[in-house]
Amino acid sequence: MAQTPLLRSSWGAMTALRSRTRLLYRPFSTVIDTPVDPASQQTLQDSPLVSTNVLEDAVQATAPRTNWTREQISSIYNVPLIDLTYAAATVHRRFHNPAAIQMCTLMNIKTGGCSEDCSYCAQSSRYDTGLKATKMVTVESVLEAARIAKENGSSRFCMGAAWRDMRGRKTNLRNVKAMVEGVRALNMEACVTLGMIDAAQAKELKDAGLTAYNHNVDTSREHYPSVITTRTYDERLATIKNVRDAGIRVCSGGILGLGEKPKDHVGLIHTVATLPAHPESFPVNALVPIKGTPLGESETISFDAILRTIATARLVLPTTIIRLAAGRHTMREEKQMMCFMAGANAVFTGEKMLTTACNGWEEDKAMFEKWGLRPMESHETLQGQEDQATEGQAKTETPVELMGGNTAGQLDSARV
Numbered sequence: 001m002a003q004t005p006l007l008r009s010s011w012g013a014m015t016a017l018r019s020r021t022r023l024l025y026r027p028f029s030t031v032i033d034t035p036v037d038p039a040s041q042q043t044l045q046d047s048p049l050v051s052t053n054v055l056e057d058a059v060q061a062t063a064p065r066t067n068w069t070r071e072q073i074s075s076i077y078n079v080p081l082i083d084l085t086y087a088a089a090t091v092h093r094r095f096h097n098p099a100a101i102q103m104c105t106l107m108n109i110k111t112g113g114c115s116e117d118c119s120y121c122a123q124s125s126r127y128d129t130g131l132k133a134t135k136m137v138t139v140e141s142v143l144e145a146a147r148i149a150k151e152n153g154s155s156r157f158c159m160g161a162a163w164r165d166m167r168g169r170k171t172n173l174r175n176v177k178a179m180v181e182g183v184r185a186l187n188m189e190a191c192v193t194l195g196m197i198d199a200a201q202a203k204e205l206k207d208a209g210l211t212a213y214n215h216n217v218d219t220s221r222e223h224y225p226s227v228i229t230t231r232t233y234d235e236r237l238a239t240i241k242n243v244r245d246a247g248i249r250v251c252s253g254g255i256l257g258l259g260e261k262p263k264d265h266v267g268l269i270h271t272v273a274t275l276p277a278h279p280e281s282f283p284v285n286a287l288v289p290i291k292g293t294p295l296g297e298s299e300t301i302s303f304d305a306i307l308r309t310i311a312t313a314r315l316v317l318p319t320t321i322i323r324l325a326a327g328r329h330t331m332r333e334e335k336q337m338m339c340f341m342a343g344a345n346a347v348f349t350g351e352k353m354l355t356t357a358c359n360g361w362e363e364d365k366a367m368f369e370k371w372g373l374r375p376m377e378s379h380e381t382l383q384g385q386e387d388q389a390t391e392g393q394a395k396t397e398t399p400v401e402l403m404g405g406n407t408a409g410q411l412d413s414a415r416v
């Protein structure tokens with residue numbers, strides 16, 4: 001029985017995907033030589049949801065682009081999942097080493113008591129979640145936690161504080177800067193999430209050596225008001241601009257399972273894909289419903305929606321690190337691996353992730369060992385992204401296969 005070009009192709013063969021778009025879809029068990037009724041089948045070209053050129057262009061891209069339309073992203077999002085993940089894996093292997101996963105540890109440096117009304121959050125003072133608000137932790141305790149994280153393989157240490165913004169928080173900012181300096185002195189990447197910040201605060205953090213600032217847009221612009229009412233989507237984008245303008249790398253993604261529709265996943269990706277430069281990091285969180293919050297009884301987001309979002313993000317944001325964030329602990333190992341194959345290449349690991357459970361280092365080490373993964377070194381995330389953050393504009397990252405060599409050879413030599 002003849003094989004389709006897709007089955008015959010190697011991972012790097014873009015021509016196979018082009019050939020695939022000319023094939024008629026058949027039920028799994030159809031003998032390939034049986035005549036197919038064109039009226040009952042779809043081709044990628046004929047599908048109202050799929051533009052062949054959009055997918056092909058994304059698969060063949062050698063650089064990120066910021067002129068995506070929602071329709072284009074939607075057409076990619078709606079490609080059959082088997083083809084979508086294959087296409088995403090192809091792009092992933094061009095721009096990243098698929099065996100390298102960044103391990104990050106996230107510590108809450110100020111818990112609870114936040115004035116915002118994010119409907120998913122245990123730390124909002126508006127909801128009775130049983131969480132006790134605390135004062136900011138000491139610089140020493142943060143650096144001790146960072147040392148432990150580094151010893152266990154984490155190369156990035158993230159610090160989160162439950163604040164709306166940094167207005168009037170001079171002492172707090174001074175302490176955060178000391179934490180950032182201490183983490184950087186450990187030769188780790190330092191990331192903070194402190195709510196909204198202005199241009200001057202962003203510059204202070206940059207001067208302290210901050211690597212990245214996390215500020216998620218959470219969901220699409222349309223769905224956002226049904227999740228948060230105390231600050232606007234545009235205020236979020238203003239903070240992201242301040243971070244970018246200061247030369248700090250941007251970490252901005254979303255949460256799936258907030259009662260949104262698939263088109264909101266497209267909208268989320270569209271928002272960050274059309275910023276002047278793509279975020280260097282795109283976290284994908286799956287809502288962990290917290291009792292007492294408005295979304296406390298929400299249904300869990302389906303795995304295929306998570307996978308589809310990750311694969312689409314990989315195709316649309318080829319150089320970005322895609323971060324499998326909250327909710328990973330609810331996924332079996334095989335599901336996590338599908339996410340890694342489709343383009344996710346960072347995880348949060350350690351004892352806890354803010355207020356929710358987290359996969360531990362030992363568990364992750366065992367999984368990495370079994371599947372041939374290895375922790376990413378901090379310098380590996382810098383290639384091509386440093387300039388982008390510094391210049392505050394989109395810049396082409398050199399894809400792996402364009403760096404002057406054989407992709408497979410580089411991957412082999414990079415593996416432990």
Ligand code: SF4
Binds near residue numbers: 163
């Ligand atoms: S701003 Fe952050 S800490 Fe405050 S309620 Fe929203 S998600 Fe929670």
